Amino acid sequence: MQTATISFDKFNPLQEDECHARIRAARARLAEQAVLLCHHYQRADVYQYADLTGDSLKLSRLASQTDARYIVFCGVHFMAEVADIMSRPEQLAILPDLAAGCSMADMANLAKVERCWRELGEVLEVEQQVTPVTYINSAADLKAFCGERGGIVCTSSNAGSIAAWAFAQRPKILFFPDQHLGRWTGHQMGIPLDEMVVWDPDLELGGLRAEQIRHARLLLWKGHCSVHQMFQPAHILRFRNEHPDGLVISHPECSFEVCRQSDFVGSTEHIVRTIKQAAPNTRWLVGTELNLVNRLAEEVRAEGKIVQFMAPTVCMCSTMQRIDPQHLAWTLENLAAGNVVNQISVAAHERAAAKLALDRMLAIS
Numbered sequence: 001m002q003t004a005t006i007s008f009d010k011f012n013p014l015q016e017d018e019c020h021a022r023i024r025a026a027r028a029r030l031a032e033q034a035v036l037l038c039h040h041y042q043r044a045d046v047y048q049y050a051d052l053t054g055d056s057l058k059l060s061r062l063a064s065q066t067d068a069r070y071i072v073f074c075g076v077h078f079m080a081e082v083a084d085i086m087s088r089p090e091q092l093a094i095l096p097d098l099a100a101g102c103s104m105a106d107m108a109n110l111a112k113v114e115r116c117w118r119e120l121g122e123v124l125e126v127e128q129q130v131t132p133v134t135y136i137n138s139a140a141d142l143k144a145f146c147g148e149r150g151g152i153v154c155t156s157s158n159a160g161s162i163a164a165w166a167f168a169q170r171p172k173i174l175f176f177p178d179q180h181l182g183r184w185t186g187h188q189m190g191i192p193l194d195e196m197v198v199w200d201p202d203l204e205l206g207g208l209r210a211e212q213i214r215h216a217r218l219l220l221w222k223g224h225c226s227v228h229q230m231f232q233p234a235h236i237l238r239f240r241n242e243h244p245d246g247l248v249i250s251h252p253e254c255s256f257e258v259c260r261q262s263d264f265v266g267s268t269e270h271i272v273r274t275i276k277q278a279a280p281n282t283r284w285l286v287g288t289e290l291n292l293v294n295r296l297a298e299e300v301r302a303e304g305k306i307v308q309f310m311a312p313t314v315c316m317c318s319t320m321q322r323i324d325p326q327h328l329a330w331t332l333e334n335l336a337a338g339n340v341v342n343q344i345s346v347a348a349h350e351r352a353a354a355k356l357a358l359d360r361m362l363a364i365s
């Protein structure tokens with residue numbers, strides 16, 4: 001039975017104990033009607049309620065496989081959009097705090113990407129020569145842009161095979177919004193750095209000369225993750241001096257130099273799996289978000305493994321952090337009362353083309 005929507009004001013001041021009791025009660029009432037998908041960066045006090053966890057690729061697959069009516073996404077906005085696109089029409093994707101965005105995703109928008117495409121068209125036969133590839137950390141309209149132009153979506157765990165597919169279609173790639181993932185992927189494929197150029201969306205012709213564009217194989221959008229840019233080669237150097245047997249693992253959103261100096265580079269799921277499967281008593285330096293690193297350190301401590309965060313300062317994904325127990329309690333109580341709150345619904349005119357780009361990705365991954 002539906003009641004009036006319960007205001008968040010009543011949940012904001014809730015003490016931890018009461019908040020958790022209300023989450024558990026609402027979760028029990030919802031039973032199979034809801035599934036909680038949690039990204040690895042979620043804070044511990046929310047992550048404990050996850051039904052399913054993963055990196056962006058795994059979560060997008062899971063979103064397409066669940067039967068639950070409500071897909072409650074403890075992650076950021078673009079992830080909930082993907083859940084909406086990949087699920088059936090009668091299923092609803094819910095983001096407990098609408099302000100949980102991704103600052104990297106916001107570094108590219110449709111107007112700027114369309115301008116880029118137009119300007120590239122002044123120098124190249126763009127439709128024949130360039131495959132647009134968007135990192136999954138992007139708004140649905142950019143995924144639709146790629147879907148409509150023979151392009152594709154990638155995540156941090158499949159960027160290599162997606163780029164190989166994209167190059168098989170056309171000789172150049174326009175990669176947005178993360179220059180670092182794009183550069184690392186190109187490097188892994190053997191593309192020299194001088195054949196990868198950075199497109200600055202705030203400058204005419206991306207700040208490039210026509211000749212540079214014609215020469216380039218990879219055009220990298222000037223975007224980055226504010227969390228991963230904190231990790232520096234000097235942090236790795238200090239760790240290696242102090243612990244010559246230690247191992248370094250980083251997310252490909254880190255800078256090129258950090259990735260190059262790491263022993264392993266991969267998605268959040270890859271980082272978790274690699275350290276869990278490593279030999280006992282090993283020591284690790286990890287270049288990714290702090291909630292993941294703290295949880296992992298705790299989980300492998302009993303095997304004598306030591307897991308350290310790469311940066312000396314605390315750096316979390318502040319937008320992921322917004323999904324707190326208060327927002328989760330508010331969301332679940334409303335859903336249990338039949339009130340749909342914070343639904344993420346991708347516009348009908350973008351959905352089909354965005355799904356095309358995502359389906360192309362899932363078929364290859």
Ligand code: 13P
Nearest residue numbers: 055056057155156267268
């Ligand atoms: P993963 O796909 O590796 O989980 O990465 C998502 C992300 O936003 C990392 O900052």
Ligand code: SF4
Nearest residue numbers: 102103104225227317
């Ligand atoms: Fe976006 Fe960076 Fe947060 Fe990942 S860690 S969701 S890329 S802001």
